[in-house]
Amino acid sequence: MFRFPAVMTCIQVTVKRRTRIIIQNMNTYKAFCVSLLLTFMFLPSTFGKFCTGSQQHTNLSLVTQLYLSQCNISSLRESDFKLYPNLQTLDLSYNLLEEVDFSVFQFNSLLENLDISHNKIFNIDCRSLTFIKGIKSLIMSHNNFKTTYLCQEFGSLTKLEHLGLSSKMIGKNDFANIALLELKSIFLDLKELQGYYPGSLRSIKTEKLHIILPQQLFITIFSFFNDVFTTTRTLEISQFMCTDCPSNLLSSIAKTSNVTTLILSDITMPWNHMALVLGGFWKSSVKHLVIHDLTIIENFEYESIDVSEGSLESFHIENVILLVFEYSGDHPLNIFSEMFVRKMTLSNAELTYFVCPIYPSIFQSLNLANNGITDGVFQQCRSLPVLQYLNLHNNKLEKLQSLSSMTSTLDFLQHLDVSFNSLHYDQNGHCAWSENLVFLNLSKNKLTDSVFKCLPNSIEILDLSRNQVKSVSKDLKMLTALKEINLALNQLSNIPDCSYIGGNLMVLNIDSNVIFSPSAEFLQSCRNVEKVSALNNKFVCNCEIRAFVSSVQVFKGEMVGWPASYKCEHPEDFRGIILKDFHLSEVSCNIYLLIGIIISSVLVVILLVFFTCKYFDIPWYLKMIFQWLRRKHKVKQENLPEIQRTKHFHGFISYSQKDGSWVRNFLLPNLEKDDGAIRLCLHERDFVPGKAIIDNIICCIEKSFKSIFILSPNFLQSEWCHYELCFAEHSLFGKNSDNLILILLEPIPQYLIPKKYSKLKALMKQRTYLEWPKEKAKQGLFWANLRGAIQINLPVHEGEFENETDFNNH
Incomplete structure (x- = not known):
């Protein structure tokens, strides 16, 4: 059975489709199985359904890899792996096993990889090897085997490819039983080897032999090494x-x-x-x-x-x-x-330096990565005539110009890797590169936009990732042979215009820059590019991004990761939305369309208001209401006691005799009521008989609160109307010009007003007058406005009602 410590280091179970489950803190093998079953019960359905308790055996049968390393397992039994019929890989390394009976795997016919290294095994049951005939990798090294003797049953493991062993002694025929097996690799842990029989290793057939040498040399060490060097x-x-x-x-x-x-x-x-x-x-x-x-x-x-x-x-x-x-x-x-x-x-x-060979070297590939080499390396070195590949990755190079001059003497150099250095270019001096250089890796340096002025014209593959490039200059257009450029992890704010790059570009990588709103014109300029990668940029989803998405849809090349890996980063409301699924209305993005709609809407509203006002004559109503409110305000400011003491009439009516029918039929019935609230002064009714007409006019005007003139073409032809207007002008205008009310009975063109009515012409231009509406619907507001202008509480003087009664009877 399995024996576990109180807290287990780890148990990993790997099922088909590379799904892994890690289960911890189990004290017994039984607890492990129960917990494993519970895990499968809630395992998401990558297998099509949710697992349930009734499907325990089916769930465990999916397990293909089981890792039980460092679990303090001391023994195995037949039923331990019965529930794993599809098990292919089992790791039991770093445990406490002392003996192994392979019959425990009789239910695991698909087992191919078994690791029982780093245990305390000193014996195995050879007869039980028949239960693992399909084994391909068997690692038994770092155990307590006294000898490497492999029994006859090992010869039946015809599928065995990798074998790991350890021993303290190698005897004469220890490997004879696997002599017919053609292994791919054998690992021999011989650090505790104390004796070797010469010739024993010569019977091994393997493609690779890996030996950990003994810590102390023994007598037959020369024979041992001779056999080792002839075995594989x-x-x-x-x-x-x-x-x-x-x-x-x-x-x-x-x-x-x-x-x-x-x-x-x-x-x-x-x-x-x-x-x-x-x-x-x-x-x-x-x-x-x-x-x-x-x-x-x-x-x-x-x-x-x-x-x-x-x-x-x-x-x-x-x-x-x-x-x-x-x-x-x-x-x-x-x-x-x-x-x-x-x-x-x-x-x-x-290394801090590498000496230029004294004589012409046959170096074709030279890898000096991860050292401390500086700019002086290979300067004016002409003894590397056939060097094609040079790797100076992760050194201490600083000047790009010095690097270019170094390559100028390497006529056949094609591949140069100077990534992870401190290269920069200060634009001082000319850059002279090898004419055959086709691959240049300048990643992870301190290069800025100026680097495009110092690049070899022959380059085909250029890596400028992990630098400080903010924009691509037109100097790149000189690289007519360029096929692939990597600008990932820079500071580009926009995708470079491919028209700035040579016409043979096929691959463009701009991953992980600061591109927010890529332009649509970019892909249009990159029609010949076969692959573009712009992953891990913080796209701002706005109107510009719509045009970019549209251009991607018609892009004939490959947009790496599109559409799933291109998502909105800003604004917050759209974060995580795939660019392809981001939509904005045409109106919100087309400023000309938006202005057109606004102007059209304003025009429609203006026309609607205009025709509404025209149809309902709203300006006239507004004007009348305004006059009414203005009159009300003025009345409140009048000196009421003075008015009540001196005024007998609310209004003196001045009109042409030809307009008398309108006065009698419309004006009087609508203003004068039986209650006597408004009293009007008319010359037919209120002039004193025997008194001069002019005296009557002056007297009536002075006794009236308002003077009302009924204007019409007839008014302009009446001499008496002219006199009344003059008297009212001279007697009232200087005191309180607001006491004059003009009623336009009929329209009067300005050119028809005689010169003697110049004051009237001026008044009509400066003063608001009331227009008599022909429509019945408007007449009610007209009378209300007129009443409001003249209505005020006046005392009733003796004899006034009698005169009015006589006039009405007449």
Whole structure:
């Protein structure tokens, strides 16, 4: 059974379609199963349905990968994996297993990968191997096996490709039972190896052999290495610490080896021993030498070795740790510039400089990434005639102009990577690049817009990502060969106009800039571009974005990630909306259309108001109401006691005799009522008999609150009307000109008014007068306005009503 600690490190279950579930804090295997079932009960239906309790076995049958590493498991039993018939990968590493019976996997016929490394296993049941016949990878290293003996049943594992073992002793026929198996890789953990029978490893057939060397050398170490170097064509040796080992241990053996690819990882030795190793492998069967994690101890002096001829084609050194810092004479690492090898890598080797070879080199590829190299490297270096690939990634280069002059002597240089440096261009001086340079990686530097003035004309692929470029200048148009440009992670505020770029551009990357409102004209200028990527920009959803979306719809090339990955960032109300689904009305975006609609609406309203006023004659009503309100206001300001003492009539009526019928039929009936509230003075009724007419006129005007003139063409022909107007003008106008009321009975053209009525003409221009409406509907407002103008409380004088009665009777 499984035995777990109180808190388990981790349990991972991987089901089909790469869905992973992590379950923690279980104390027993039973609790693990229950929790696993509960997880599947609520697992989202990537499988089509929600899982339920009645589907437990079906759910567990979906599990293909199970990770039980570091769970303190001490034993296994047959029923442990019965519920996982589709299990393909099982990791039981770093547990407490001591014995393994593979019959526990009798229900897991699809099991292909089994890792039981880093346990305490000292014995396996060979007969149970028949239950894992389909196994492809079996890792049993880092256990307590005393011998590497593989029993006869291992020969039946015909699908086995990767095998991991560990042992303290390698006997004569330990690998004989797998001699017919053609494995892809064998891993041997032999750090505790104490003895080796010569020839044992020669029976192995594998494409790659990875060995962790013993910490202490044994008597048959030379035989061991001879067998190792003849067993495989790809050999990896790890954790080799040579402080007092024979200096020719590896170099002498290399002469008879069959290895073409040698990998040395986690190696510790003095520099003079390392130089002998390099010299020994230089003229061996090894074509590709890779050294990872080299630690130099004890001495660090320049060693001259013959590297002029040999079979080595590529040499790779990565992660050099120097524990010795003193040397005399030439720098010990100068030996690398002297090597005649086509591909050289010195990565993370603490280099501050790389010497230009003294003699013409055959370097075709040179990788000096992750060092401290400065601008002086390869200046005026003419001994690299065939160099095509140069990688100076993550160094300390600063001047772009110095970099260009460095390449000018590298006639065949095609690929240059100077990313992750501190390059800048100050526009001082001319940039001279290699004429054959087609790939240039300038990413992660300090370059600004000026960089476009210092680029090679032959470039086809240009990477300017992670810089400080804000705009693309027309200088880029000179790069007629440019096919691909990467401007991601800069400060571009708009997509560059492709008309500024050479006509052969095929790929444009502007991801992660500060593009808010890309213009529609951009894609129109990029008709020949095959792929555009503008992901991770903070688009502002406004009217401009509509035009951009429309241009994308008709774009013939590929817009990477469109439409799902292009979303609104601003304003807040639209955040997260896909640009394709963002819509605004045409009116809100077309200013000319909006102005047209507003002007049209205003015109319609004006015309509507005009015709309404015209039809209902609203101005006339408004004018009458205004006059009525004005009169009311004036009446309140009058000196009421003075008026009541001196005035007998509300109004003196001046009119032509020819308009008398209108006065009698309309004016008097609507103003004078039986209650005597308004009293009018008419010459037919109220003039004193025997008294001069002029005296009567003057007297009546003085005794009247208002003087009302009925204006018409007839009025202008009456001499008496002219006199009455003159008297009223002279007697009232100077005192209170508001006591004069003009009623226009009929329209009077200005040109018909005689010169003697010049005052009347002026009054009609300056004063508001009442117009008699022909329409009956308006006449009520007319009388109300007129009554309001003259109505005031006056005392009744003796004899007035009698005169009025006589006039009415007459």
